[in-house]
Amino acid sequence: MLNKLHILIVIFFLIIFQKENHNNLNNIEYKVTIHHPGEKMPIKAVLTQVKDKAGFTTGYFMDVESVICLENVCKIIPVRLHWDDIGNYQRYELEELATLEKYEADVFTANDYKKLHRILLNKNSPFKEVFIGDILTVKNELNTNVDVISGATALELDTKDTVPGAALTCFTLWHWANGDVVNTIQQLTSKTASTKQLVAYIKTKKPTYYALALKELTHRKLYKKAYLDAIFKHINNSPAIVKPTITYFESSTKNGYFKNIKKLFIIGNSEQKIAALKSITLTNKQATPIYLESISSYANTLQTYQEVDALINMLEKKQYFSNQTANNLTPLLNGDFLTARRVYWFLSNKKLSNTQKQAVINFKKLYKNKI
Amino acid sequence: MERRDFFKKGTKAAVAASVIPMITTAHSGPEDVVYNRDTDKWYHLGSGKTGIPNRKKTADYDVVVIGGGAAGISAAVAAARNGSKTVLVQDRPVLGGNASSEMRVHLNGVNRLKNGKAERETGIIEEMLLLNRFCNEQEAYTVFDHVLYEYVMREPNLTLMLNTQAIEAVMSGSKIKSALCWQSTTEMLYTLNAPIFIDCSGDGLLAATAGAEYRTGREAASEFNETFAPEKADGWQMGATLLMSSKDMGRPMKYTPPFYAIKYDYKIAHPKRKIAGFQNGIWWIELGSDDDIIADYEENRHRLMGYLHGVWDYIKNSGEFPEAENFALDWVGSLPCRRESRRFIGDYIVSEKDLTEYKHYPDAVAFGGWPIDEHIPGGIDNITEPPTHFHYHFHNLYEFPFRSLYSKNITNLMFAGRNVSQTHIALSSSRIMATCALMGQAVGTAAAICNQKNTTPREVGKKYINELQEQLLRDDVYIPKRPANDPNDLAKKASLIFASTTSSGDAKLLTNGISRDINGKINHWMSKGLPAELQLEWDAPTALSAVEIKCDTNVNRNIMMRKDSRNDELFTNGVPKEMVKAIKIEGRVNGKWEDLGAIDNNQTRLIKFKFNSSKVTAIKIIVTETYGANDVKLFEIRCYK
Missing domain, CATH: 1.25.40 (Serine Threonine Protein Phosphatase 5, Tetratricopeptide repeat)
Known part of the structure; x- marks a missing residue:
C-alpha cells in the first residue's frame, strides 16, 4: 500500500515538473552562486524565476542534489525545490522513478516523503543549528567526545524533527530550501x-x-x-x-x-x-524654525516618556527654543512625573514668560525631593 | 632537635601525620625524619661569616587555597576579590593543572548538551579563558601558563606560591590550624596559618593529613541506587592520561622508539581505540589503579611513557598510517593527567541519579553537563575493551550543592574539583575542569563569607546560603533555576528602563535576575544596530557608585583553547564577536548628563564601572562597538550605592 502511494507521489511530482519545464515561456533562468553550510566552496546553480502571464513573479525553482556526500558512498538524487516569490519553500519534486534513500540502502516510505516536506517547511528546524560534522558522525564513533580531546557526538534528534536514517538528506535539503537562496530570491523578485x-x-x-x-x-x-x-x-x-x-x-x-x-x-x-x-x-x-516649532506643537499628543524625551532631545540637538515651544511643553508639567521632570529640566534654564516660569517654580516646589 | 620539639616550638599544635619529606639516610625510618638545619655549615664568602640559612617562614592569611588548577585559581580569586587575604599554593612551576603546558588537557565544561549546543560556564573561569583569547592568539600552551600567571598575580589581595606543596595539616581538634608547605625551589618550609582552608589539589594531601574522611574506588550500585555503578564495590579509580603532540615537518621523519617502549598490539585493540587525530595526542593512553593510585603514580608514569612511545612507533613504523610519514613528536608529556583519586566526604554525596534526574537543591552553587564518561578499568592495559563508556548524555544542566563542597568532619575545610563529595559515577561527569572551576568560585566566595561572619562552611550552608548564591550570581556565575534577587541592586528599583532600539528581547528583562537565555526562554535585550543606548530612570535622585553590566559572549559556543584550533559554530578560536568592546555610561545629575565612565577595550562579560558616588535621577548606557556583531546583546544591569 505504502509503495503504491509512493509511486503516486512520484508521478504527481513528475507531471508538475514536466509542465513547468516545457510550457512556461515566461520563466527566466539565472546563474546563481549559493553558499551551503555543508560545502566548503560556494555552489553554482541555475535558479528559475516563474512568472504568470501578467509578468508577476509567482515563484522560483532550482535543481539540487539530494545529499552532500563526502565519501562517495551515497546515492545522489536530483531534487527540484520550489519557492514562492519571497523565498518561502513550497514543495519538492523528484524525477520519474527516482527514490530517496536512507541509511543502509533503505528507501523512503510515503510517510518519509511527507515528513521531509514538513521538515523543509519548518524555518526553525533543528537542522538550522546543527553542523554537517554531527550528521556524519555515526553511532560507533560516540566515544570521541572525551575529556582530553573533545570531538563530536552523534547527533540525537527527536524523530519528529528528522527522517530516521536520512539526517544527511534532511540537512542538505533544509539548507538548500531555507539558506542563502532566500536572499537571492528576494533580491531577484524586487529587482525585476x-x-x-x-x-x-x-x-x-x-x-x-x-x-x-x-x-x-x-x-x-x-x-x-x-x-x-x-x-x-x-x-x-x-x-x-x-x-x-x-x-x-x-x-x-x-x-x-x-x-x-x-x-x-x-x-x-x-x-x-x-x-x-x-x-x-x-x-x-x-530644518526651519517654523518646522521645528510645528513638530513641538504635537507635544501634548505624545503618550510616553520616551516620546517626550526624543522630542526634547531633538530640540536640544537643534538648539531650538521659542516661547511657543515652551507653551507647547508647559502643560506636560502636570502629567506623568518622569515626563514632567524631563520637561522641567528642559525649561528650567530657558527664558520663559511669567506664566511659564510660575509653572516651573510650582513643579520645583512640589517635587523638591525628587529632582 | 627532635621532630616533636620542632613542632612544639614552631607551632605549639599537634600534627596529624608524619609525612614531611626531609633528609633521610639509606637506613633511616620515618621516625628519623627531622627538619633540622643546626648542622648546616654555610660559609658565606661575601660576608666572610659562617651561619645557618633561614629556611622557615610563617605567614598568616584569611584563606589558604591548595592547588593551582582551574578550581584552585577560581577559589583563590573569588576569596581575594570578596575581601579575604588569600594565598594560593601550587606544587608545580606553572598554573593550570591538567590544562597547563605540562599536561595540555582541553579545559572542557558543558561543551555540548544533547541539543547540540554548549551551555558554557561564566564567572571567573570565563574571565581566564577570555583573557587567553586576547593575549594568546597563537594558542601556545606555554603562553597559556603565563596568561594564568598574569590573571592571578594582578589580584591585589592574593599571594601566589609556586613550586610549593602542602604536605601536612597542623590541627587543633577538628580544625586545621596551619598548612605546612614545602617550597622546593627555595628549600623553605612555610607554616601558613588561616581560619579557612580549601583543598583543590585533586589528590588532597592536606585534607587527608587533616583526617578528613574520604573514599576511593567505585561504589556498589545498591549504595546510591546507581544504574551505571558495578554490582559490588571495588577499588578502581579511572586512569591518568599521558599526552603528546606531533608536527608536520614537511619532509619524511624517522622515529626510533626508546628501549622502554611497550609494543602496541593493534591486532587485539578494540576498534574504538582510534588513532585518527593522533597529531594532538591519544587520550586513551591511560593507566589507573584498583588500589592506591597515588602510590602507583610513578610506576604508572613510566609505563605510560612506554605505552606512548609504543603507540607512536605503531603510527610511524607500521605502514598503516602513510599520512604520518612527515610527522614527528614535538612535545611529549612527562606528567600524566589525573582523573581520579581521593573523594572527600561532605554533608551530602552527589550520585548518579542526582545528575540524571536533574535534582534541584536549595543550596545549588555550581552546575555541570559533561556526559557521564566513565573510563574503563585497566585503561590501556585492558586494550581489548573500549576505552570509555559514555553512559549518559545530558539534555539540561545539572546542579551541584554546596553541602558537597565542605568536609563532614573537619570544620574549616572545603574542596573544589575532582576530590569533592560524590560517587565515582558522579565524578565521571563532574571532574571536567570548567565544572570544577565553578565549584572553586563557590567555595572561594563561601570562604570570604566565613571570614566576614566568623563562621564555618557548614554554617554558611545553613544560615548564609542566600548570601552566597547572591554573591555568586552578582559575580556572573549562573545557577540553574535560581534567579538573582539582590535587595541592594538599585536597577531593580528604577521606575523605567528603555532602549533606543530593540531587535529582540526587551530592556525590562535586564533586571529579571537571569543572565543568559536558557531552556528556550529569552532573558536579554538586543539592539537594532550600533550605537545603542539604554536608559534607567528613578523617581528620586539615587546615590550610585557602581554599575555592573553582563554582556553577551555567546555561551552556546565554546571558547577554550584546543590543539586543533577548531573554529566553527560550536567552538571559536578567537574573541567572541558578540562581546561588547566599547561602552560608556552617563548619569543625569540635576538635569544634566555627566560622564561616569568609559571602557574602550573591554575584555570581560561582566563589565564593572566604579565611580565617585553620584546622585543621579537616570543613567544612560551607550554601547558603540562590539568585537564584530552588528547588534549588541546584554543580559543584566545592576546598580549599587
Missing part, C-alpha cells in the same frame, strides 16, 4: 518587479513584502504620490517596519523628507514617532 508590483507588495501588509518594496523604491528613487499613499495607508493600518520607511524618506529630497517624516511622526505609533524624531535629530538637512 514593476512599480505596479511594488505597490501591490506594500498593500499586502506583510512585513517581508513591505521591506522588499521599500528597499527597491529607495534604490530606484521613486517618490510618487501613489507609492507614498500606499505607504501611509499601510502605516495607518498596521505596525509597519520602521527602518525601511525611515531609510526611504531619508533618501528623498529635503522637502519630501521633512514633509513625510513629519507625517510619520504625526500618524505613526510610538515606535514610529520616536524613530521619526531621532531621524530629524540626526539629519544633516536643515
